[in-house]
Amino acid sequence: MTTSALTTSRAESHKPVALDESITAWALAARGGDTDAAEQFVGALHRDVQRYVAHLCGDPQAVDDLAQDTFLRALGSLHRFEGRSSARAWLLSIARRAVIDSYRYAASRPRLADVADWQLAAELAQPRDLPGFDDGIALLDLLAALPDDRREAFTLTQLLGLPYAEAAEVSDCPIGTVRSRVARARATLMDLLDEADEPAALAA
Numbered sequence: 001m002t003t004s005a006l007t008t009s010r011a012e013s014h015k016p017v018a019l020d021e022s023i024t025a026w027a028l029a030a031r032g033g034d035t036d037a038a039e040q041f042v043g044a045l046h047r048d049v050q051r052y053v054a055h056l057c058g059d060p061q062a063v064d065d066l067a068q069d070t071f072l073r074a075l076g077s078l079h080r081f082e083g084r085s086s087a088r089a090w091l092l093s094i095a096r097r098a099v100i101d102s103y104r105y106a107a108s109r110p111r112l113a114d115v116a117d118w119q120l121a122a123e124l125a126q127p128r129d130l131p132g133f134d135d136g137i138a139l140l141d142l143l144a145a146l147p148d149d150r151r152e153a154f155t156l157t158q159l160l161g162l163p164y165a166e167a168a169e170v171s172d173c174p175i176g177t178v179r180s181r182v183a184r185a186r187a188t189l190m191d192l193l194d195e196a197d198e199p200a201a202l203a204a
Contacts (some may be wrong), residue, residue, distance in 0.1 A: 018087045019044075027087035031078040039080075042071055045088060048160050049095050055143075055155045066102060070095040091164035092156070096170060121149045142192050146185050153181035154189075 012064050024044050029037035046067065055068040081090055143151050149171075156167040157178065162184075168175040 002075060009053060020088055022081055024087040027078065027081055027090075028083050030075070031081055038075065041087065042075075045091055046071075048088065049091065052092055052095050052155065055098055055159075057102065061100060066095070067097050069098045069102075073098060085169055086166060089162060089169050092160070092162070092170045093172075142189050145192060146188060148182045150185040150188070153178050156181050158186075160170065179198040 026037040026041040032112045041076045049070050054063050156162045164175050164178050
């Protein structure tokens, strides 16, 4: 069941190229002062931003704030967006910087509690009313076992559906590195699935 969820998550998350083109067009129109286009731009990418920051940060209470910060930064920087990359890749790059800045800010302050609940953060950012949601939770458990760089690469390409070139742009690394991280993440996940299936097979 979890294996099917892994495959389904990958297939369903790949958005049509036409949608990315529409989102980029909305961003460019919003840059010109079109408020309706700005609303469409935000609405189309709000869930992607929430899911991405949830996979990056370790504080479930910070997901909404980070998403809001991301859009505030993006809307304030639209005048510099020229459409050379997709608006989605551009926005996720801003989200990544927002998370990094939040880490730096947290590191400069004394911690009152040690919050490292990445799993809960990811679950909070995932819709609950979809078929196979339990499988999605199992997938999140598996993703939590991956190193941060591989989990980010897998999330960008397989869950958010970004092309490898745009994922490389967001992660600020070569495209070959992204491909390698995704391949290793997939191999690790399949190994973990095999390990999980072994007790059930023996019981049968």
